[in-house]
Amino acid sequence: MEDGITIQEDSGRYLQEYMQSLENLPSEIQYHWAEIRNRYDQAKAPEKRIRSGQHDLAKIHRQWFSGTQDPIEKRDKLLKNQPIIIKRIREDYHQLEGLADERVMLAEEALRLVDRHLSRLQKDLDQHDLEHPELAPLFPSNTPSLSSLPPPFPSTRHHGNYAISHRTYSDEEALRKKKRVQLEMKKRKKKNSDEPLYCYCQQVSYGEMVACDGEHCPYEWFHMDCVGLEEPPKGAWFCETCSAELRNKRKQSIQSITKRMKKRKDSHAQN
DSSP, X not given: OHHHHHHHHHHHHHHHHHHHHTXXXXXXXXXXXXXXXXXXXXXXXXXXXXXXXXXXXXXXXXXHHSOOOOOHHHHXXXXXXXXXXXXXXXXXXXXXHHHHHHHHHHHHHHHHHHHHHHHHHHHHHHHHHHHOGGGGGGSOOOOOOXXXXXXXXXXXXXXXXXXXXXXXXXXXXXXXXXXXXXXXXXXXXXXXXXXXXXXXXXXXXXXXXXXXXXXXXXXXXXXXXXXXXXXXXXXXXXXXXXXXXXXXXXXXXXXHHHHHHHHHXXXXXXO
């Protein structure tokens, strides 16, 4: 009888200790899911830039193959922006891939947190069965760990030699993956700090942008909000700086023509 009471007391103490060890688990899981949500939010900007870049490429191709009577020089000018747009799209796709890898890493860490607690419970139950075999039927040691559960959904995406599935990760693979993603995050942060600045606001590229057709434009690309545009302009578009330069050139050209005409008129008058 005393042995039964002792076992009950030990079980009660163990249950209390185990529940206390779980107190921080909800907040830890919540933190990981918040970080995953944050990565989804960070992906919105490059996704929007990709759509904008694809729109700009389609616009360039339409103008090039439209069969208009525009001079070859003007149409060639459109194509000079194409490599810049393609480069930006590739960089944004690379950023999206990095964010996706980070989400996978965070999800795996959250699963390992839960699996660690389940593994501890499984180990303690097995030990209890060994110490008290007469009570084993009351404590079946078949509690599944996350590593033995089937995945919640099939995964077809692969990175390197491993699939994104909790069951296929070994601790060594997970550690290598974590280090690689962390290194990628550091590289991306450094790369973003060196990212070229555009527009009058001198900020990095984001959202919908419009290219200036000025041949020597110092800014090249502008955020549509900064230049007061609600939709991409049709045809050639010049920023205020290049527009002022064009007006100045036209003014100088008119003045030059006026001077030549006046000089020719004076020459005829003398004759």
